[in-house]
Amino acid sequence: MLYLAEVKTQTRGFVGGYKTELKLLTSQAADQTWTAITGEDIINTDAINEQTGKGALYILNLDGNKQLQGTPELAGSRIVNYLRHFSRTLEKSKSQEEEIEEWKVSLQIQGEEIAKRQAELDAQQQRVQEQEAKLALLEEEKNKLTAAWEQLGSEQQRLNSNKIDQGEIRQKLESISGVITQNMPQAESLSNGFQEILSGVNHQQATLDEYWRELEYSKNSLEQQRQELQHQKDSFNQQQEQLLMAREELAQAKFTLENIQNQIEDKENLLHQFNLTRDGIARLQDEISLLGEDGEEQQVDIQSLESMPLGDLENKVNEVKEETAKVVNFVNMQEEELTLQSDEVKDIQNKIASANEVDKLALEAELADAQEAMKLLNETLVGQRRNLKKQQKVLNEYLKVFSRRKGIIDLDFAETVNIKPLLGEVESQKVEIEEKIEQFTDKLNELKRVQQEQQEIVNSQEQNYQQLETQLHSDQENLENFCSHLMEIQTKVNFLEQALNPIQDQLNHIKNHSENLQGEIGQIHHKVEAQYGAVNELQSMLD
Structure with a gap:
């Protein structure tokens, strides 16, 4: 995580x-x-x-x-990417808000149209209620007709049995015929009214069917896009897993590269120490050679020293001693300056070890200058030490002659020491160090070659990771857009279902009720026509 x-x-x-x-x-x-x-x-x-x-x-x-x-x-670059993604999401959210507002306006228009249809349905229902009231009146008239018909039947029985006055019967028949004639147009009017109601209902149903077809289309589209959304989610999850694997591979490659870099740094440090050791051995070899060499034959005229008055010889010896002391003082001063310069080099090296990358560049330049100055001082000292060695040999020759002429023969003057074995050991160590330097140089070059190959692997994996990450962000945005679009369709489906079902139920109720009432009116109309025919028949019989 x-x-x-x-x-x-x-x-x-x-x-x-x-x-x-x-x-x-x-x-x-x-x-x-x-x-x-x-x-x-x-x-x-x-x-x-x-x-x-x-x-x-x-x-x-x-x-x-x-x-x-x-x-x-x-985290800098990643936070910048998140902020950039958040900015794009915010802009997209604003665009979606505008689309939602437009869609709300569209829904509002549809709602107003549906409300208009609802008002028309309410008017139709009010007309149905009015027709129902007229139907109730018609039922009442029907009951009256039924009672009159029963009365007519009773009168007919009386006519057949008692032979009552036909004029009275005719009068009653005309009264019944007038009632029937008066109510027949009303029944036809009710039938026509219900026919108009059914026509209006069918018109409303045709309009509502368009919304039902739109709802069915939206449902089918919603189901297809849900399947597509699931497919995109599965693909997105696979891309996330690929990105995680690429991240782990990149981290492992970077770890390997870092390990190689650490090995290179260790080898470079060791190689630097070996080079310092080699330079130290070379300086030691020069100094040992200087101490052990006899130098050139000094041009000292021993014969003239033997024949020189002892007082003059003593003065000459003192002069040589003073010159030698001056050379010694100068060499000591140079040695002290070399020591200070060496301490300065060590101090700069210690600073480099603890410095950051910015300060390290300046310190490395300063170290190079200090090492160059120390090298020049050391080269100068090599010549000064030779001069001192020659001067000391001249002084030794003067002191030997002066001591012998004064009768002192046991003085121990500095003699040249055989340092060839020591020089051989130093040379052996120098060869060994140079072999190690060569070995470490080869290993260092091999590590640098491996480092270059590993760096190319890291660069390739990093590029692959960036491509996967960019593709994932793009797919994530597409998935979010798709989800938003799906939510819009779902909201539209829910709205249409909630709005259409009550209207359809009400429309079905009006249609069924109107058809039932129209059927009842038709039956009444047929009965009235039959009664009217019967009355006419009775009238014709009386005539």
């Missing part, structure tokens, strides 16, 4: 490297969201090799036990 952490403290270890204390700020969940971490959650690590300041932000990859996986990564 990825964490965002900030540097609290950083201290340098005794053997190099840094001990860094990191405070965990947020963690990344599986859905790519970040959650703040409350409290003090501290991670200590020595995996950060560069010196950094307090408050610097790093991306850490921790396992379930919060153990660091790979090398911490500076």
Whole structure:
């Protein structure tokens, strides 16, 4: 799991490297969201090799036990990518808000149209209620007709049995016929009214059917796009796994590259020490050679010293001693300056070991100047030491003659020491160091070749990781857009279902009720016509 952490403290270890204390700020969940971490959650690590300041932000990859996986990564570039993605999402959200507002206006227009249809349905229902009232009146008239018909039947029986007056019967028949004639147009009017109602209902149903077809199309489109969304989610999850594998491979490649770089640094440090040792052996070899060499034969006129008055010889010896003392003082001063210069070189080397990358460049230039000055001083001292050696030999010759003429014969003058065995040992060590230098140089060149190959691998994997990450961000945006579009369709489907079902139920109720009432009116109309015919028949019989 990825964490965002900030540097609290950083201290340098005794053997190099840094001990860094990191405070965990947020963690990344599986859905790519970040959650703040409350409290003090501290991670200590020595995996950060560069010196950094307090408050610097790093991306850490921790396992379930919060153990660091790979090398911490500076969070700057990643935060910039997140901000860029957030900015694009914000712009897209604004664009979607505008689309939603337009869609709301469209829904509002549709709602107004549906409300208009609802008002028309309400008017139709009111007309149905009015027709129902007329139907009730018609039922009442029907009952009256039925009662009159029953009365007519009774009168007919009386006519047949008692032979009552036909004029009275005719009068009653005309009365019944007038009632029937009066109510027949009303029944036809009711039938025509219900026919108009059914025509209006059918018209409303045709309009509503268009919305039902749109709803069915939206449902089919919604189901297809849900399947496509699931396919995109599966593909997105696979890309996430590929990105995670690429990240782990990149971290492993970087770790290998860092290990090779550390080996190169170790080999370069050792090679530098070997070069310093070789230079020291060379200087030691020069100094030993200087101490052991007899030098050139000194042009001292021993015969003239033997014949010179003793007082003059003593004065001459004192002069040579003074000249030798001057040379000794000069050489000692040069030796002290060389020692100071050597201390300065060591001091600069110590500073380089603890300096950062910015200061190290300036210190390395300063070290090169100091080493060059020390080299010139050492070359100058080589000649001065030879001169001192010659001067001391001249002084020895004068002292030998002067001591012998004064009768002192046991003085121990400096004699040349045989240092060939020592020079041979030094030469052997020099050859051994040069062999090691050659071996380490070959190993260093091989490591640099491997480093170059590993760097190419890291660059290739890093480019592949960046491409996968860019593609993942693009697919994530497409997935978010697709989800938004799907939500719009779902909202539209829900709205149409909620709006259409009550209207359809009401329309079906009006249609069924109107058809039933129209059927009843038709039956009444047929009965009235039959009664009218019967009355006419009775009238014709009486006539």
